Amino acid sequence: MADDLVLDTAIRNWVLVPLSVVMVLIGILRYFVSKLTRSSQNPDAKAIKEGQAVIRARNLRSGSHLIPSKSFRSRRIYFTNEENGLLYVPKEDAQKAQAQMFQDPNMAMDMMKKNLSMIIPQTLTFAWVNFFFSGFVAAKIPFPLTPRFRAMLQNGIDLSTVDVSYVSSRSWYFLNLFGLRGFFSLILGEENATDDAQKMMQMSGGGGFGFNASQSLGVEKDSLDILQHEWALPKMEHRAKDVLKNLAKKL
Amino acid sequence: MATQDRSAADLPAIINAENLQSNMKSIYYSRTFLSIIGGVVAGIWGFTSFTGFVFYFMVMLAASFGLAAKAKFSAGSYFDSWNRILLDGILGGLMSFVLFWTFAYDIVHIF
Known part of the structure; x- marks a missing residue:
């Protein structure tokens, strides 16, 4: 690091900046393409009913301390009894729902579309970068790295004397890939298509899609069943006492 | 204050999830x-x-302080715990930081 390399300004004008601009534009393009291709699903009445039941059960669970034990128990029975409780799903129904899910071509289609819109641009950009911008130093990262990173960050350079912090354009591409995520969430808003990892999680969690509604019904039923009910009112006196005490102290 | 904290901890918090x-x-x-x-x-x-990483964490500390000040130093009325203000998302911005750090550094100092 005795003397810094001087990089050609042409590299900045024709590699560094264009690469970033292209990746931002691709991200925006993907956002709008995925917005356009998102097929509008006709919500089916049963799925919505189940979803609402889950939401109601969840509200009961989170607000359980606000109602007396007796009221809570009667509501719980309304939700979870084994004959006609809202959350109770007969065994064969659950299996049927699952089979239906696998048969539904729309669902698979949607998933494939999402995956493709994620994979294709990335592969293309990576190939583009590798093909056109390899074999020279494109940037210098401002922190030192150990020589182990050389093979990864300096592919196509093959000079062991160059400091590892000088990296080729491929590493600049990866830096963009990971670093622009926050930038996208700022310019495109919350539900942007670039946050693929989160989307996958949501999909497998499956609330809004009616994806495995019967399963979420079962989960909700279980957590409602094991809830230890505690009414908050008896303790409220203590709390009121504290609040009043604080108030008195302030005055 | 301490007594209030204790009794408040006994109760499940009353929180609007959307907010x-x-x-x-x-x-x-x-x-x-x-x-x-x-x-x-x-x-x-x-x-x-x-130095750069130290700078990043100092910025994040300042952000935590600013957010705490914005919440009028009572996290309980806006969040379910102090960690939401002080710690959440500190590492999430690191990649963006490194990207823009490298970019600005290269443009200003290298070329």
Whole structure:
């Protein structure tokens, strides 16, 4: 690091900046393409009913301390009894729902579309970068790295004397890939298509899609069943006492 | 204050989940924005190696303090715990910071 390399300004004008601009534009393009291709699903009445039941059960669970034990128990029975409780799903129904899910071509289609819109641009950009911008130093990262990173960050350079912090354009591409995520969430808003990892999680969690509604019904039923009910009112006196005490102290 | 904390801890918190989510979202946005701006500033000032990361964490500390001040130092009325203000999303902005740090540093100091 005795003397810094001087990089050609042409590299900045024709590699560094264009690469970033292209990746931002691709991200925006993907956002709008995925917005356009998102097929509008006709919500089916049963799925919505189940979803609402889950939401109601969840509200009961989170607000359980606000109602007396007796009221809570009667509501719980309304939700979870084994004959006609809202959350109770007969065994064969659950299996049927699952089979239906696998048969539904729309669902698979949607998933494939999402995956493709994620994979294709990335592969293309990576190939583009590798093909056109390899074999020279494109940037210098401002922190030192150990020589182990050389093979990864300096592919196509093959000079062991160059400091590892000088990296080729491929590493600049990866830096963009990971670093622009926050930038996208700022310019495109919350539900942007670039946050693929989160989307996958949501999909497998499956609330809004009616994806495995019967399963979420079962989960909700279980957590409602094991809830230890505690009414908050008896303790409220203590709390009121504290609040009043604080108030008195302030005055 | 201590007694109030204890009795408040006994009770399940009464929290509007949607508002909590919106508060967390605004924290996320401000942290992302700050990490990008901080990266550009660090690059222009020419921080290298360790100094840059120290700078990032100082920016995040300042952000935590600012958010706490914005919440009037009572996290309980906006969030379910102090960690939401102090710690959430600190590492999430690191990649953005490194990207913009490298970018500004290269443009200003290398070329």
